[in-house]
Structure formats: C-alpha cells, structure tokens
Amino acid sequence: MQEFIDQLPKLAKDKHNENKKFFTKLKKKPPKKLDQMMQELHDDEFGTTDCLQCANCCKTTGPLFTDRDVDRIAKFLKIKPRKFEEHYLRTDEEGDLVLQQTPCTFLGVDNYCAIYEVRPKACREYPHTDRKKFQQITNLTLKNVAICPAAYHIVEKMKAKLPI
Ligand code: SF4
Numbered sequence: 001m002q003e004f005i006d007q008l009p010k011l012a013k014d015k016h017n018e019n020k021k022f023f024t025k026l027k028k029k030p031p032k033k034l035d036q037m038m039q040e041l042h043d044d045e046f047g048t049t050d051c052l053q054c055a056n057c058c059k060t061t062g063p064l065f066t067d068r069d070v071d072r073i074a075k076f077l078k079i080k081p082r083k084f085e086e087h088y089l090r091t092d093e094e095g096d097l098v099l100q101q102t103p104c105t106f107l108g109v110d111n112y113c114a115i116y117e118v119r120p121k122a123c124r125e126y127p128h129t130d131r132k133k134f135q136q137i138t139n140l141t142l143k144n145v146a147i148c149p150a151a152y153h154i155v156e157k158m159k160a161k162l163p164i
C-alpha cells in the first residue's frame with residue numbers, strides 16, 4: 001500500500017488533464033443514476049481498501065472543523081471548546097478552523113484515530129466519493145486523487161464505466 005501511496009502524486013499528475021476533461025463533461029451532463037453508481041463504486045472500493053493500512057488523509061491533509069465538531073470533540077476530551085481551539089486549531093486564510101499541524105495530532109502510530117467516535121464530519125465523509133450529486137465536488141476530487149488511493153481507484157473505475 002505505501003508504495004502506491006508514494007506514487008500517487010505522480011500518477012494523479014499524469015491523469016490530471018484526462019480527469020479534468022472527464023469531470024467537465026460529467027458536470028455538463030451527469031448520468032441519471034450517478035448517485036447510485038457512486039454509492040456502488042464507493043462501497044466496492046472500501047470493501048477492499050483498509051484505511052488503517054493507509055491514513056494518508058490524516059497524515060497529509062487536515063479536515064475543517066465546524067462549531068459542532070469543536071463542541072463534540074471538546075466534550076469528549078473533557079475540556080472547554082475554547083481550550084480545544086487554542087490547543088489544536090488555527091484559522092486559515094479562508095477563515096476556516098483547521099488543524100495547527102499535520103499529521104493530525106489525533107493520529108496514532110498504529111493509524112488509529114484517538115477521537116474516532118467523535119471525529120469531525122469532514123473526516124467521516126472523506127473522500128466524499130459516495131456524496132449525492134458527486135458532479136458538484138469534482139474540483140475537490142481532482143485534488144483528492146493525489147492523496148487518497150481509494151479516490152484514485154474510484155475515479156479510474158468511473159471513467160471505465162462512463163465513457164463520456
Ligand atoms: S480515506 Fe483514503 S487517504 Fe484516507 S485512509 Fe482511507 S484510503 Fe487512505
């Protein structure tokens with residue numbers, strides 16, 4: 001798995017133009033059963049991909065934290081939301097609350113998440129490949145294929161299934 005993760009940035013770069021063209025067409029004319037197809041591709045991929053062997057999202061990119069995430073995680077850690085923000089988060093250039101550092105502070109050496117039950121919504125939903133109206137997040141997906149092996153495979157399978 002690690003060997004493939006190391007190759008991902010280059011593989012994604014090589015596929016960038018092809019993926020961009022494909023997503024432009026997908027956005028113009030999304031197939032009727034796209035939601036169902038994405039759910040199937042997602043379930044199929046995550047049936048075999050073991051995130052515990054990877055954790056590349058937690059190592060290289062951080063989630064956004066909503067106020068609800070902050071409240072829930074602070075409660076779990078038994079600290080005040082304000083303290084949690086001061087200790088772990090910063091406001092980025094776009095005004096979003098993000099981690100102060102990557103790899104994520106909550107990631108263990110065994111790739112387990114120390115706050116898994118209460119992790120941010122963005123972590124729960126990453127890489128968003130089962131999202132409804134997937135055509136609306138293709139710009140994000142173009143970036144995610146360089147980080148997430150599962151997202152990379154799903155996009156490759158999409159292109160094979162939908163020769164548009
Ligand atoms: S979601 Fe993707 S990047 Fe994150 S651990 Fe799973 S396979 Fe790896």
Ligand code: SF4
Pocket residue numbers: 057058062063104105106107108112113114115116119120123
């Ligand atoms: S909170 Fe947990 S799931 Fe989210 S980035 Fe950190 S270690 Fe990964």
